Amino acid sequence: MLTVTVNGDTRQVPAPLTLAGLLEHLGLDPRTVVVEQNRAIVRRPALAETPVAEGDVIELVHFVGGG
Amino acid sequence: MSTTAPEVIAHAADTPLVIGGQSFHSRLLVGTGKYRDNAEMVRALDASGADVVTVAVRRVDLDRTKEQGVLYHLPADRYFLLANTAGCYTADEAIRYARLGREAGFNEWVKLEVIGDKETLLPDTDGLLVATRTLVKEGFQVLAYTNDDLITALRLEEAGCAAVMPLASPIGSGLGLLNPYSIRTIKSRLSVPIIVDAGVGTASDACVTMEQGVDGILMNTALAEAADPVLMAWAMRRAVEAGRAAWRAGRMPRRETAVPSSPTTGMLR
Numbered sequence: 001m002l003t004v005t006v007n008g009d010t011r012q013v014p015a016p017l018t019l020a021g022l023l024e025h026l027g028l029d030p031r032t033v034v035v036e037q038n039r040a041i042v043r044r045p046a047l048a049e050t051p052v053a054e055g056d057v058i059e060l061v062h063f064v065g066g067g
Numbered sequence: 068m069s070t071t072a073p074e075v076i077a078h079a080a081d082t083p084l085v086i087g088g089q090s091f092h093s094r095l096l097v098g099t100g101k102y103r104d105n106a107e108m109v110r111a112l113d114a115s116g117a118d119v120v121t122v123a124v125r126r127v128d129l130d131r132t133k134e135q136g137v138l139y140h141l142p143a144d145r146y147f148l149l150a151n152t153a154g155c156y157t158a159d160e161a162i163r164y165a166r167l168g169r170e171a172g173f174n175e176w177v178k179l180e181v182i183g184d185k186e187t188l189l190p191d192t193d194g195l196l197v198a199t200r201t202l203v204k205e206g207f208q209v210l211a212y213t214n215d216d217l218i219t220a221l222r223l224e225e226a227g228c229a230a231v232m233p234l235a236s237p238i239g240s241g242l243g244l245l246n247p248y249s250i251r252t253i254k255s256r257l258s259v260p261i262i263v264d265a266g267v268g269t270a271s272d273a274c275v276t277m278e279q280g281v282d283g284i285l286m287n288t289a290l291a292e293a294a295d296p297v298l299m300a301w302a303m304r305r306a307v308e309a310g311r312a313a314w315r316a317g318r319m320p321r322r323e324t325a326v327p328s329s330p331t332t333g334m335l336r
Contacts (some may be wrong), residue, residue: 004232005127026129032136033127034170041170059126061167062136066123066153067098067236067287
């Protein structure tokens with residue numbers, strides 16, 4: 001297991017894991033989510049080949065209503 | 068019902084709103100926040116006739132299964148998405164949100180907000196200029212939310228903004244256009260489009276704002292917090308069109324004296 005921070009909360013996730021795998025694990029559609037790993041945006045095509053590492057700080061964002 | 072003659076419709080035809088090389092039919096841009104529900108928002112957006120809609124970038128709520136993203140309700144072939152950096156208080160934070168928005172939205176546009184004060188939500192113009200310069204270098208089309216200060220507006224234009232967006236009055240206040248003179252001055256001195264952003268409360272505010280000669284208006288709360296957002300969107304669409312047409316028509320001079328509208332000759336003796 002890996003300990004990572006996702007959207008501010010500490011979580012245990014199975015290892016090994018890619019960012020695409022993390023989204024799947026969380027039940028999120030990669031087409032609707034933007035992934036930031038340790039302050040760097042990981043573009044969609046790279047999600048499947050980018051590993052999640054111990055201690056990663058990951059932000060998962062999307063568009064919500066706003067003015 | 069009377070119909071308008073085709074030649075009158077042709078006479079009234081306006082040029083499109085062009086920002087950063089993109090043409091838009093509507094001069095009313097609208098936000099998607101604070102609606103009671105998505106169905107009402109969708110109907111209000113439709114009634115507004117807007118082409119450009121703003122959205123915010125926020126964390127996905129991992130504990131909720133409910134669909135909460137807004138993208139599903141905004142068909143890509145109908146609306147041009149403008150991601151904002153609302154809630155950002157530093158240039159660095161706004162730059163981070165702009166980059167995330169670019170990834171989420173498939174375009175390079177950002178409604179840039181760097182807020183300087185929680186009470187008034189007035190912009191931090193230093194931070195705004197810093198963020199603008201960085202984002203312009205990165206290829207963003209920056210639409211900068213600013214106050215009604217001419218000097219800041221000039222600097223934003225120099226920094227490469229695609230549009231400058233001075234406020235009518237504070238965000239969400241509905242106080243209407245507080246300083247028409249400042250807005251007219253900004254419009255007269257800048258070449259990039261001027262979109263008045265924030266503060267419009269009702270249709271007359273929108274009309275008076277467009278009568279200053281600005282290129283468009285961006286609003287959210289005036290629609291979302293109306294008792295009937297769909298009807299208010301319908302009214303705002305017409306108010307923006309009316310104000311724009313009145314400005315193009317060129318208003319009569321203001322006079323301190325009365326001038327009769329009917330002939331003063333030919334009166335009975």
